[in-house]
Amino acid sequence: MPVVGIIGAGQLARMTQQAAIALGIELRLLASSPEESAARVISDVRLGDHRDLSDLRDLAKGCDAITFDHEHVPTGHIEALAADGHAVHPGAGALVHAQDKAVMRERLTAIGAPCPAWRRVESAAEIEAFGAEHGWPVVLKAVRGGYDGRGVWVCPSAEALPALADEVLGSGVPLMAEAFVPFERELAVLVARSPHRQGVSYPVVETVQRDGICVEVLAPAPGLDPEQAAVAQRIALTIANELDVTGLLAVEMFQTASGLLVNELAMRPHNSGHWTIEGARTSQFEQHLRAVLDLPLGAPTMTAPVVVMANVLGGDDPDVYARYEHVMAHDPGIKVHFYGKDVRPGRKIGHVTALGDDLETVRARARHAATYLSEGIYT
């Protein structure tokens, strides 16, 4: 049976292990600590640093495919692994579009994928000119990574610019400006593509954010016009093809009065796809394994008319397990997922999934369970 190496040991690698167990595929993990989420549930763990090429080479030796739990591996290291003869999915040429927002925007613009207005900026004057042209607020994004844990800043007006520019430009982080999009809601499309160029798309979902964190995913996106859903899937599959993505690609989009705009890309299992564990015939984690091993892809069809996933955020009381009793008794059909991570306020520590026929009922069930697991409060 093949061995798949995963660089990074968060909850995405952890949930991939559930799919790997079913298929008899062995996972080998590069983790920074044996306490990480995935390292707790995978036997073959190598401790190391994803920025260290020799650690990556040690991991890769004997693996049939290499993939990622996150986007932080240096592009050059990925190229080096491929040059060594390893099957790395996605490849460096694809993954750079999920690592560098300016490279992503340039490429999407070139292939005609709809994007907000954007420009690389290096000075307050350039930001001000962008705002004068496209209107305020202006969204500033770190092209790669971020600064002080943040990668996105919203500058509401020309007047507010000097203070923000001082701080962010002063940090030396390369920036780009984007037009603020007055969106109606956010959608996400998850697609998979394999080296032999088979592609599949999951149904389009709505993602609900609070304070910049995804709190809920509604599958399928309620009330979405089927033609617009098809457009969204076509955009995502086109991006996967044009960028030569192998594995999963999550495309986050804004739905606006004038159409869809691509917001962000991720090339790995994605929070917007956790609902697929129970809600789709093939979970995103199984699909990713099938894609990176160049196996035929699985059916992305839904297993229920309505599926809602709600993230569980850490609250003040770390004893999440004590709250299982109420949640499981209250709703014997709710599916509870806990990532084995230390509980810290606001941190994603798990999720719940509810399935059914009626959106409002299913959504209320998911929200109740997620809120209770987070805070112990019956709402």
Place this chain on the structure above:
Amino acid sequence: MPVVGIIGAGQLARMTQQAAIALGIELRLLASSPEESAARVISDVRLGDHRDLSDLRDLAKGCDAITFDHEHVPTGHIEALAADGHAVHPGAGALVHAQDKAVMRERLTAIGAPCPAWRRVESAAEIEAFGAEHGWPVVLKAVRGGYDGRGVWVCPSAEALPALADEVLGSGVPLMAEAFVPFERELAVLVARSPHRQGVSYPVVETVQRDGICVEVLAPAPGLDPEQAAVAQRIALTIANELDVTGLLAVEMFQTASGLLVNELAMRPHNSGHWTIEGARTSQFEQHLRAVLDLPLGAPTMTAPVVVMANVLGGDDPDVYARYEHVMAHDPGIKVHFYGKDVRPGRKIGHVTALGDDLETVRARARHAATYLSEGIYT
């Protein structure tokens, strides 16, 4: 989060790990080798012997509950663990009914559960008397374990008895005789019961055997009269209550022209319940963990109108993975499970599950995939 110790490291413990990962529960395994099916996918593996009390005690230290992958742990050892203060589920007093067929028959007879005629036998004369009373063939069963890998012998006639009696009685294995049941088909009912006495029953399924091995499970049992299904579930729940089972109980039954008869009991996840991984809202593996931890039990409802599980038996060519390509391309909705075991002809090495609306279609899909994975033959 709690730690559950599992004694034994076969595919049942392996599949339990998938459920444990979701719930954030940690498993600790007693395995005889690191190559065993479950030992490959669980981090905390203790090597030891399930017949050695000190190995069991080492495993149990610090576990919140102890349970089993098989029925081979000596009853006295289980009692000793409980006396040490460990939560062992099922307890020795319940599990003995899955270990000792005569104890099981005595108890089921006492509580009025329908059983075939039976009797402990110690001589050819007693077997002949039993056959004269209840008719031939007579089924001989080892009360505990078996002899030379076998535990059941069918003696077709009084004339065939001397040769068989010489061999089986000569081996010194305590025996019982049972009337041969001319059944229409075999059914199984899987129920769960927790220490606080909550019980749930999965739908009744039909199990299809070939050469004494379960090859297919059809859920729900096709065409079963709803009243008879309710009777079957009631029998299983009654047995669970009367025997004080904690965890899962699988009750194998014969359906006959004159009603249902209990054949065998198992107190653990069971082959007849593998379909629940995708086919029920709560898999049997999650259910078993919830039961042994005394958490509220999960919904046993089906996720599709028809679910068929087919076992994959080892064939002559051990390269099962090479056959994934056809099976997955041919049927993108089939769910493939491989246990990470060495492939030997006739050995259960995995299973497949198909879900849908129409029994004949779903059954054909499952059979095709299982046959192909086993033998590489397109039938």
